[in-house]
Amino acid sequence: MKKTTLALAVAIASLTSVANAALPDDTFYTGAKLGWSKFYDTHADRVDGATKASSNNVGGGAFVGFQANPYLAFELGYDWLGNVKYKTSGEKLTAHGASFTGKLSYPISFITDDLDMYARAGAFVSTARWKADGEKHSNTDVSPVYALGFDYRLNQDFSTRLEYQWVNHIRTDSNINPDNGMLTLGVTYSLGSPSVPKASELEVRENRYVLNEDILFSYSKADIKPEGQASLDELVKTLVKLNPSESAIIVIGYTDPIGSNSYNLKLSEQRAKAVMNYLESRGVPAGLISARGDGKSNSVTGDKCNALKGAELRECFAPDRRVEIQVQATTIQEVLVSEQKTNTK
Incomplete structure (x- = not known):
């Protein structure tokens, strides 16, 4: 069988097709939220002349964050918690403040790759103002703040979040130190998402499909997206025609140099196996194909990205993040023996 030059031109999908819940590493983002706020432990019985405390409000806030890696982010925010009004007595408590929290996320991939569950925890610097008998008093203190929520990535730049936040023990200059719970719906905008490489930037290489x-x-993630499946379906039309006695197909996963060796090696292996399994499910003979992950090795970008940082660095490394499907004019057994000999030198 003659060696054939194989080329796969991959069309880049729209922004919504590259959605994922976790932002790229070293990305800054900003957002705002709005919802329902309620104070607890308001103790109307401790306020002279008060018959009831009204503590349901509209609450909200704004925040900026930094995505350190797919699972960890840090956020600085400002929250308006609303107020507590004591009926009959006319006294009023208003609270707001700034927070600094760490945010841990975990993907819920069994539902969709675009959804993460997360938890935040940190410190809330509250300012509580007490108004009574025409006089105003304020107190500033630090309280613990916790939050649980869900992030849903809409596209490369925008995501939404549903969150319940709890600020514990807001101190005032009175004998009432309430807690606050706030349920909000928010929108997040990425300030540094790297651009998706254009199709013309993909290299054409002999005897290889480069995706x-x-x-x-x-x-x-290592789950193949629908548009990725469509590209592989086109490839299958060629691969199923190969003669298993004369050819071998090697699926090799690669990553960029960002991150640890162990993480990148594991991710590249998972992706190569996912592609191999998909091709087999579409009719490529199992005895014709094998898979391996080479992690961050065999970079095609060289040292041209060394002076870049953040989003520009990740965009520059895009050609390194690839899966290569090599077609070789030999049997799979001969390929494996040849590779084993090479690795032992």
């Missing part, structure tokens, strides 16, 4: 990671997988 960019962004076509096949969501960020830091």
